[in-house]
Amino acid sequence: MRPRAPRPVGLADALAAIGVDRPGGASTLPVVTGISLDSRAVLPGDVYAALPGAARHGAEFAAQALRAGAVAIVTDEDGHRMLESTGPFNDGGGVPVVVVPGTRSVVGPLARLIFGSGPQDGSTAPTLFAVTGTNGKTTSTYFLNALLEALGRSTGLIGTIEIRAGDEAIPSALTTPESPQVHSLLALMRERGLDAASMEVSSHALEFGRVDGVLFDVAGFTNLTQDHLDLHGTMEDYFDVKSALFTAERCKRAVVLVDDAWGRRLAATAAVPVTTLRTHTDPPDDAGQAPDWTVTDVRPSGLGHVFSLESASGPRLRLRTGLPGSFNVSNAALAAVMVLASGVPTEDLQRALDAHDPFTTEVPGRMQLIGEAPAAIVDFAHNPDALERTLASVRRPGGRVIAVFGATGQRDESKRPVMGAVGARLSDILIVTDDDPHDEDDAVIRRAVRAGAEAAVQAEGLSCEVLEVFPRADAIDRAVALARPTDTVIIAGRGHEVWQEVKGTNLALDDRVELRSALTRHGFSGLSGAGIES
Known part of the structure; x- marks a missing residue:
């Protein structure tokens, strides 16, 4: 491209x-x-x-x-x-x-x-949006593009799932491609006359210079939680790498979620103008100055939520997201404020929200609904914070939560027992299985996850039943076999991925395909497969 x-x-x-x-x-x-x-x-x-x-x-x-x-x-x-x-x-x-x-x-x-990826010869480059943080990058960029398209803009996308320049799309190999590809893509988008482009910017991208030479119009920050410590070593180093995006050489302005302490610290230290956004209803003890935008009046709406977005200066917006999970309220609010920060008037934004429902766009492998009775969901949650947010958001009245996940090999080993403990606290049945072992012994990885789960069960008196089932397809089948129509089955960790790497070999494995097949095999109905295995 x-x-x-x-x-x-x-x-x-x-x-x-x-x-x-x-x-x-x-x-x-x-x-x-x-x-x-x-x-x-x-x-x-x-x-x-x-x-x-x-x-x-x-x-x-x-x-x-x-x-x-x-x-x-x-x-x-x-x-x-x-x-x-x-x-x-x-x-x-x-x-x-x-x-x-x-x-x-x-x-x-x-x-x-x-x-020549910037403006030149009288032409204009697309308005560039960057989203960084541990969790929520992919969904936020999809929400950004859906909202921009609702406003009548043509868009491009560079991210974990795909690279898109208008209607043309190719699968992604990296969350953020290497810098020559990034600049060639931006030049292609300019050549095609696209109005805007959204990009996920990972800590790896910043560490290895993949967005060097790019100046974003608006950069957004979601959150910072334990992940990638195999690369960065400590959370302080991880934060320092992320904060490098919020400098004058990389972005013109920023929108920062201040729900966690890292976001509040970034908002206070960023070297560019910052708009702050709080999406938790209870302000933390160290909240400090009131945020510029606040999410209020969050109410359930189908599988998603409706909520208000209130400005300290007066304007109020009404938003909706049809995707499950309270964290998608945060992702939708971030996308909306980033578009406002780019110069779109609030009244234009509200008209687009009312006419098009952009925050109900499907995001492959992110809280993707495969069946409704039982609720059968595939999500990319692969670190403790994301897993906790996901599991906490899917329980339905009168139903159990049956969770299936593992941990990735040759990555931060310290998070494995933590993830197991999170699963035990928030699931009724936890099935520990394989993620992508890479070159590690899969049994060793499962043992660490299961040890964390069983330790939490014993220490905290939890009623969660912990099972170990492998390979992963068998674990998914077992989860559905145990499910009742009122339950929720959540398959976490791999999301949109269609290959599982084991000892240097890529094995075909799509959680969405396996889950839909298991639902059919056990007498349940799955949603239409159209677009699921994209």
């Missing part, structure tokens, strides 16, 4: 524009039309950015990039040494190699110049 009409850009001029005036190892640099970090994605006329990876250096794949048509290579000292040992890349007749210290920090700004 690149612009159809790439612009030739002098590589030397582009490097000079970002402060690389005397690129080491290169005398004459060519005109380029693109840039790629992936040798398999190189197109003729590209510069290949050969960066160090987790296991291998990109310089190892330089020959493949050259065969695909790369006309220059940008790399670091290690990459340069590797290239010198494998061939004469810079001997006057070969492809020039540009050696740049801190290469990763250069790639994003360089991609922005090469692809």
